[in-house]
Amino acid sequence: MPSYNEQGFQFIKFFNQVGIEDIPTVGGKNASLGEMFQALTPQGIPVPNGFAITAQAYKAHLTDNQLWEPLHQILDALNEDDMVDLASRGNQARKLILDAPFSSQLEQEILQAYQRLKQEFAEEISLAIRSSATAEDLPTASFAGQQDTYLNVKGECALLDACKRCFASLFTDRAIHYRIDHGFDHFSVGLSIGVQKMVRSDQAASGVMFSIDTETGFEDVVFITGAYGLGENIVQGAVDPDEFYVHKPTFEQGHRCILKRHRGGKKIKMVYATDTTKSPVLNIPTPIKDQKRFCLSDEEALTLAGYAIRIEKHYSEQAGYTKPMDIEWAKDGENGQLYIVQARPETVTSQTSNTTLKTYQLEDSSATKTLVQGRAVGQKIAQGQAHVIESVNDIHQFQAGEILISDITTPDWEPIMKLASAIVTNRGGRTCHAAIIARELGIPAIVGCGDATLKLQHNPYVTVSCAQGETGNVYLGKIPFRIIETDLSQVASPKTEMMLTLGNPDLAFQTRFLPNKGVGLARMEFIINESIKVHPLALLHPEQVSSPNEAEKINQLIQDSGHASGHDFFIQKLSEGIGTLTAAFYPKPVIVRLSDFKSNEYARLLGGEAFEPKEENPMIGFRGASRYSSKAFEPAFELECLAIKRVRETMGLDNLIIMVPFVRRVAEAKQVIHTLAKYGLHRGVNNLKLYMMCEIPNNILQIDAFAPYFDGISIGSNDLTQLILGVDRDSELVAYNYDERDEGVKKMIQWAIEGAKRNGLHSGVCGQAPSDYPEMAQFFVELGIDSLSLTPDSLLKTSQLILEVEQHLIKKSSTELK
Numbered sequence: 001m002p003s004y005n006e007q008g009f010q011f012i013k014f015f016n017q018v019g020i021e022d023i024p025t026v027g028g029k030n031a032s033l034g035e036m037f038q039a040l041t042p043q044g045i046p047v048p049n050g051f052a053i054t055a056q057a058y059k060a061h062l063t064d065n066q067l068w069e070p071l072h073q074i075l076d077a078l079n080e081d082d083m084v085d086l087a088s089r090g091n092q093a094r095k096l097i098l099d100a101p102f103s104s105q106l107e108q109e110i111l112q113a114y115q116r117l118k119q120e121f122a123e124e125i126s127l128a129i130r131s132s133a134t135a136e137d138l139p140t141a142s143f144a145g146q147q148d149t150y151l152n153v154k155g156e157c158a159l160l161d162a163c164k165r166c167f168a169s170l171f172t173d174r175a176i177h178y179r180i181d182h183g184f185d186h187f188s189v190g191l192s193i194g195v196q197k198m199v200r201s202d203q204a205a206s207g208v209m210f211s212i213d214t215e216t217g218f219e220d221v222v223f224i225t226g227a228y229g230l231g232e233n234i235v236q237g238a239v240d241p242d243e244f245y246v247h248k249p250t251f252e253q254g255h256r257c258i259l260k261r262h263r264g265g266k267k268i269k270m271v272y273a274t275d276t277t278k279s280p281v282l283n284i285p286t287p288i289k290d291q292k293r294f295c296l297s298d299e300e301a302l303t304l305a306g307y308a309i310r311i312e313k314h315y316s317e318q319a320g321y322t323k324p325m326d327i328e329w330a331k332d333g334e335n336g337q338l339y340i341v342q343a344r345p346e347t348v349t350s351q352t353s354n355t356t357l358k359t360y361q362l363e364d365s366s367a368t369k370t371l372v373q374g375r376a377v378g379q380k381i382a383q384g385q386a387h388v389i390e391s392v393n394d395i396h397q398f399q400a401g402e403i404l405i406s407d408i409t410t411p412d413w414e415p416i417m418k419l420a421s422a423i424v425t426n427r428g429g430r431t432c433h434a435a436i437i438a439r440e441l442g443i444p445a446i447v448g449c450g451d452a453t454l455k456l457q458h459n460p461y462v463t464v465s466c467a468q469g470e471t472g473n474v475y476l477g478k479i480p481f482r483i484i485e486t487d488l489s490q491v492a493s494p495k496t497e498m499m500l501t502l503g504n505p506d507l508a509f510q511t512r513f514l515p516n517k518g519v520g521l522a523r524m525e526f527i528i529n530e531s532i533k534v535h536p537l538a539l540l541h542p543e544q545v546s547s548p549n550e551a552e553k554i555n556q557l558i559q560d561s562g563h564a565s566g567h568d569f570f571i572q573k574l575s576e577g578i579g580t581l582t583a584a585f586y587p588k589p590v591i592v593r594l595s596d597f598k599s600n601e602y603a604r605l606l607g608g609e610a611f612e613p614k615e616e617n618p619m620i621g622f623r624g625a626s627r628y629s630s631k632a633f634e635p636a637f638e639l640e641c642l643a644i645k646r647v648r649e650t651m652g653l654d655n656l657i658i659m660v661p662f663v664r665r666v667a668e669a670k671q672v673i674h675t676l677a678k679y680g681l682h683r684g685v686n687n688l689k690l691y692m693m694c695e696i697p698n699n700i701l702q703i704d705a706f707a708p709y710f711d712g713i714s715i716g717s718n719d720l721t722q723l724i725l726g727v728d729r730d731s732e733l734v735a736y737n738y739d740e741r742d743e744g745v746k747k748m749i750q751w752a753i754e755g756a757k758r759n760g761l762h763s764g765v766c767g768q769a770p771s772d773y774p775e776m777a778q779f780f781v782e783l784g785i786d787s788l789s790l791t792p793d794s795l796l797k798t799s800q801l802i803l804e805v806e807q808h809l810i811k812k813s814s815t816e817l818k
Helices: 020-039 055-064 068-075 083-099 106-117 158-169 173-182 232-236 249-253 298-319 394-397 411-415 433-442 506-512 525-531 536-539 548-560 566-583 597-603 634-650 667-678 695-700 703-709 717-725 732-738 743-758 774-783 791-816
Strands: 012-014 050-053 127-133 149-153 191-199 203-209 221-228 243-247 260-262 268-272 283-284 325-331 339-347 355-364 371-378 381-388 403-406 422-425 445-447 461-465 471-476 481-489 498-500 521-522 590-594 657-660 692-695 712-716 763-766 785-790
Touching: 012 106, 020 050, 020 055, 020 127, 020 191, 020 298, 020 339, 050 127, 050 394, 055 068, 055 106, 055 158, 055 191, 068 083, 083 158, 083 394, 083 411, 083 774, 106 158, 106 191, 127 158, 149 158, 149 221, 149 268, 158 173, 158 191, 173 411, 203 232, 203 298, 221 249, 221 298, 221 703, 243 249, 243 298, 243 566, 249 298, 249 422, 260 566, 298 325, 298 339, 355 461, 371 422, 371 433, 381 422, 381 695, 394 411, 411 433, 422 433, 433 521, 445 471, 498 506, 498 763, 498 791, 506 566, 521 566, 521 785, 525 566, 536 548, 536 566, 536 634, 548 566, 566 590, 566 634, 590 763, 634 657, 657 667, 667 692, 667 703, 667 774, 692 695, 692 703, 692 743, 695 703, 695 717, 695 743, 703 743, 712 743, 743 763, 743 774, 774 791, 785 791
Parallel strands: 381 403, 403 422, 422 445, 498 521, 498 785, 521 590, 590 657, 657 692, 692 712, 712 763, 763 785
Antiparallel strands: 012 050, 050 191, 127 149, 127 191, 203 221, 203 325, 221 243, 243 260, 268 283, 325 339, 355 481, 371 445, 371 471, 381 461, 461 471
16 A cells, blocks of 8 residues: 655645655655754755655666566666667666656646645746666765756746756666775665756756865864855856855854965856756856956855854764765855755765875975866875876776876766866866766866866876875876875874974875874965965055066965955965965964064065065075064064964964064064964963974073063974074075084083073074984983974974883883982
């Protein structure tokens, strides 16, 4: 006897009748929509209403038309490695289902449910029809994009046609191959259909967001992508989307600020078609003015972040463990409302073990030609013959181990994607189809390259590197690289605080997994060089830049950023770079050194020559603290202060410690502290700590006089050594005299550490000496240094060395006591 629910349907369940426990009946996608509609809509998270056509309807359709046996005959003899055979059998299976009529009961129930849904709205509605496999969105398999979706569906005939096509899409070539690859039986997987009111994002924007960083597995951020129009372009990788990051811990403390952002190209957008006889949707060019601005306001991105945090919490509470989520959103252009249209567990990054660290390092790429650049996916390096595939019709030409080069990929490409050693696409962002599948396969991908199919059309042998931050590079030829594997579960931590030296914010999220006590030296110069590129005074006074070419570049940078002034451009870029470094290690301390460019280095920035003196010896010239209070440079220093203030107060990242470099005299220390306070950075307020770089002999000789103005010191062994020995470390002629192990240098370091202890200051050292020279590591530990700051590639090795030194000293001490 067939069973009917309380609404009189055998094959239909509205979202208010569906929960996450109903996956066997309605599939992962519909179960999640029902769960959110019931549990989260009352909490203020808008989810468009709709209904599910159950998997029982799919099975009844096959049974009523006696299709089970013919489908077995088609699929049981399939040669999965033969693309031609796969295409032929998939087409036969789909034709069987499409040609079979719906039963009168199923057709009647679908149309009755449609009429009930229409009654909830005053205006005429269009529908989104989505497939939802009953084995979909499990913890280890996403089934993402394996079955079909139909948008802007209007009217009864179009609805019935779309539903039948969804049933047939269970046997697309890609879906058949995916089930084989993941060990699912074709006939144990069912298909439900979700019928949902369309959100008019064709008039606004839509996208995908994750409650985890998809590249590194960093769980403390929400990662949002978006573009104008319907969301299919982002999923398919047809556009380079905008990106936003929001830091979850500080968001939940009440701080509302974007951590960092990237503006994508967004060259096309998908909208409703006026002639729906050909297709209900089509792509049109995005207006240039829209391409040059973000598709979301900061307020909207933060609203979405709040939704993501609440959705993750809900599913995590149900599961009993943290459950990162993959969420689709859409903004309705008619009412301005942001909606959640889909949510499922993130199935790749969150399944990766953090106990084993595998890092890829190129030996040297400086002399190698870079062919293509784009957005990096996967943090790995691969090598092979590039193979440009222009159309899915040509995928049979692809050979295992090659580098797949294409405009975009869709699920139809998946049979060859698993053969590729890397993937490079012209279009797409880091949440597109190519990126998702590359992560599942564990291979690197570079997306959004723009012209990869043109630049690589001759199919050269290439090295694909995604191991250098957010920018991926395709190099000509075979570049040596190494893979370093570390079992982090076996790494013991020494008593001495092992901290990191970092400058590149793009590496912060992945580096945080190393055993560390925070960042002992965060260099600001990298952010200014790579992200800002312009001398701060040139941003404030562009009229003083004499070079028309540089003036144009500066103006273009400001325009492209969407800011009205160079002042705002500098503060946002610097604060988001510093904020990313600080958020990655929150709440551990991150010691940010104020800018320490020499005059010749500042002059190399765009517009720099107009504002910098020409010095014979910049190393001991106009640098560090002397700059910050000079009348000429103070307006630039104000921008630094405002950026740091934004990180600490607006972003809420109060783990940031300020470090002042190259403080020559006590009077200079007083003046810098006064200048910092002038721009809102008061030592001791909101637990703000100030450290001093201890790199001038006078810092040590007068440490008792410097101590009242600082909370800690960090010994800069590089500058300290050259100033004690009188050696220009940039001169090859006297380089042989440069040695941190010199007894004079060691004596000064000893006095510095003893002086810090005497005055209750934290003492640290940043430099390579402890990792380059084991005897120096022992020397620092014997003196009782509080922390060592090291580059990521030397941290683990040096930590082990320090641990051995500490154990040796303990044994030595116990022997002496006996």
